[in-house]
């Protein structure tokens with residue numbers, strides 16, 4: 588695995604300062620930060636961010652984007668997540684669907700979607716998981732049948748984050764029968780989430796909040812021009828697309844705000860040994876994983892395909908996020924009162940309830956370790 592040490596250039600540090608200034612202006616003093624990518628869905632905020640050129644950063648200018656580097660995008664994302672900013676509206680389209688459309692979309696699809704994504708006005712969900720098919724994506728049963736001018740799609744998608752808020756989702760489905768090769772015959776179709784035959788039902792989180800859904804597709808018509816990439820190449824496309832969602836700051840910053848708020852609460856008092864150890868240990872871990880994630884962004888800019896490195900960072904990052912919750916809770920128990928309704932208490936409670944999902948979303952720890960192990964064995 589290749590993790591070269593790297594630091595930010597002066598121009599990159601300048602970008603960081605600009606984002607911090609923007610956030611100081613845009614997030615009011617009474618703003619309630621959230622946990623990482625679950626922080627909130629705020630179309631107005633996404634549009635303002637886009638107006639600064641910080642959405643669609645990886646998309647070339649001819650499609651309304653900004654042709655910036657992966658490291659520049661890393662810096663902006665890191666600052667947004669660290670502030671708990673409400674990036675939910677544009678996040679998936681910016682991180683994942685935009686690059687997928689750029690690589691596999693038709694010219695017409697690029698012209699249609701990429702400028703809208705870069706403007707923070709077109710939002711996507713991901714339609715991969717199904718009730719009996721999560722990690723084993725090749726076993727999806729949602730199927731599309733060819734009809735005049737398009738496809739009729741039937742099936743059920745599950746855990747579809749933001750489907751109740753977003754405009755479209757890219758659905759992985761079977762377009763021809765599985766005849767021996769389970770990876771063949773899969774395709775990706777772009778489905779309008781408001782189309783007739785689409786039924787979206789909430790699946791509440793443990794804390795009662797609504798982030799993801801079950802999406803039932805009953806004879807949903809998808810025109811030919813909404814096939815993403817080649818018919819039959821869905822498996823290759825989806826596995827390469829997953830690399831975009833694995834190694835970024837969203838995989839280690841989910842609990843950063845809890846940490847920061849604990850530091851604020853402890854600022855006026857001497858720390859005991861447990862608190863000192865926890866503060867130091869967490870700072871060191873945040874920084875180490877952040878450096879690994881940054882070096883993956885450098886590899887992407889060098890036109891490498893760091894799938895194995897990305898899997899490794901996501902594994903380390905999300906396991907750390909979960910570990911940090913227990914440590915913060917133990918350190919806080921000594922001096923703080925999580926029951927008294929402070930911001931720290933609210934964020935800690937949210938982290939305890941949603942933390943189990945950190946190592947599942949985007950590919951479970953076991954599956955990522957298998958990706959990394961297969962890569963190492965080559």
Ligand SMILES: Cc1cc2nc3c(=O)[nH]c(=O)nc-3n(C[C@H](O)[C@H](O)[C@H](O)COP(=O)(O)OP(=O)(O)OC[C@H]3O[C@@H](n4cnc5c(N)ncnc54)[C@H](O)[C@@H]3O)c2cc1C
Pocket residue numbers: 712713714715716717718719720721722723745746747748749799944945947948949950951952953954957
């Ligand atoms: C917060 C959240 C948001 C999500 N958002 C979306 C979304 O927007 N769109 C979407 O499509 N999906 C989404 N998912 C789904 C997520 O990516 C899947 O949950 C994940 O792929 C696991 O699938 P599963 O739940 O069916 O578990 P399973 O695949 O049934 O796995 C169950 C357990 O078995 C283990 N396991 C499975 N296969 C292997 C193997 N080969 N070797 C070793 N162990 C194995 C797993 O690691 C896991 O511990 C989301 C999930 C969460 C938690």
